[in-house]
Amino acid sequence: MPMSTSHCTIITAIAAFFLSAAVGTAAADALPPYKDDLFSKQIVLQTGDDGAFEVIEYDEMRDINGRDQIPEKRVQQKYVSLGVKKLQADETLSLDGIRLDVTRVGPAQNPAFAVIFIHGRDGDRRLGANDYTFGGNFNRLKNLAAGNGGVYYSPTVRTFDANGVTAIAGLIRYASAQSPGRPIILSCASMGSQICWGIARDAESVKRLKGMLIMSGVSDPDFAKSPFYKAKLPLWFAHGSRDPVYAAADQQALFEELDKAKYPTHFTLFESGNHGTPIRMIDWRRVLNWILAS
Template sequence: MRMSTSHCTVISAIAAFLLFAAVLSASEAARAADALAPFKDDLFSKQTVLQTGDDGAYEVIDYDEMRDINGRDQIPQKRVQQKYVALGVRKAQADETLSLDGIRLDVTRVGQAQNAAFTVIFIHGRDGDRRLGANDYSFGGNFNRLKNLVAGNGGVYYSPTVRSFDSNGVAAIEDLIRYASAQSPGRPIILSCASMGGQICWGVARDSDSVKRLNGMLVMSGVTDPDFTRSAFYKAKLPLWFAHGSRDPVYAASDQQALFESLRKASYPTRFTLFQTGNHGTPIRMIDWRRVLNWILAR
């Protein structure tokens, strides 16, 4: 059967449209997977992967104290070399005391307070306060990178002081999540917790009201929650990233890895980064914030 020139033109147009739609879809997917513009990736993101598993969800990263602390810091564990930091972000930084439902919460905020593209909240461990998550020079400059990644991409970063790691501490962070959501309605919120701060993450994961506002969590060097699968966070299937040092003397990496493996078997969206020979504070120093945030934001 012969087709007229008009028919050929229509078919060609449809084919072109479908091809354009496919390219557009692929382009949108690529942008979603790479949402945050780079910041000093040549210094922070070029890590050697020793082992992978679970289709890339599990990875073992090479860590060497002499290279990653002594070779990186001007004063080991206290002050990183200047090339790892960019201090212009301090212009967007402020110490604030928020009044949240009768609770006064001290925070360091970096980035715009309202209409932020996304929010990142970091919870410190025992003996810490808001200064830990805002320190530009400690932990190899990794918090300075986080601040620049968030503020530079139109987001807002909160480093609060958690006064107790019990129900009161959990309630304070739940209030902060509600506050951040009200400041930037409908925008993603990512919660990250380190060490004993992990208890705050697990507590918040049980609160359905907070979970409605969250988009994912990062747990570094933290305690394991054996009841996580009963939480509202688990039921919502929000992405969860674990990071741990293999020689952590405080909380065993094997405990978190066992939880990760059980979640993988249940087809839960999760990732696990193990730093080979890493200690308790290694993930805070070594975690690639851009990879983690992009992965959570893409989901």
């Protein structure tokens, strides 16, 4: 994939190791390490834009076959800690007349922060609550949130249109009401990114948000007109370079426009990664700490 001139700094393996270590140290303030040896030691192949852009090595044989007990269905046991399921509940919330099915992990009232994950097409709340798929990455997210006094919500989005945006705006209001003034981070994957972009246009939701993560998503050419943009809330992109569903180049072009405008943004490109790679490979601790520190 063509890179801009600023992306042409190639880092050696040794330098990549020290860069990864430095990033981990810098992000250690909010959420402490949790299984970082398994999830955070990623090889940085390339970096640019003063560190805002990075290419991470992805190897299917290592990162799926070498990680999963049953490829793409069940990760090895060492990647998960199931004690957090004691804090997990399936609920149906009534949000201004809209019924929304969610899986909640962590305290319903007075959490230190909230993370919301929006699935893509054909998904439901079970996708973001599954401990064993996607290399155990959702289990790590659960433990990072609930283990540090926060709450994690995985809702079922029935439509990826204005109705879906309205439902998630209601969930954001609900989460904010449980703990006024505390950070809320919205993350969206694949077609679910349409929900994130819709929320970015909703001024009331933006007032309650701390930042967003877009994984393998569509781009929004009108993002610069949104209240989210005007508020300069942090925005992290993650994409696989071989994504056959939504081209990484479209998201990268938006990132480059934002970066040139000095907007707080970050782009992680997983080299040779497919559509589901960011969900498996994203370093949740690093992303959450970056947004919380912004």
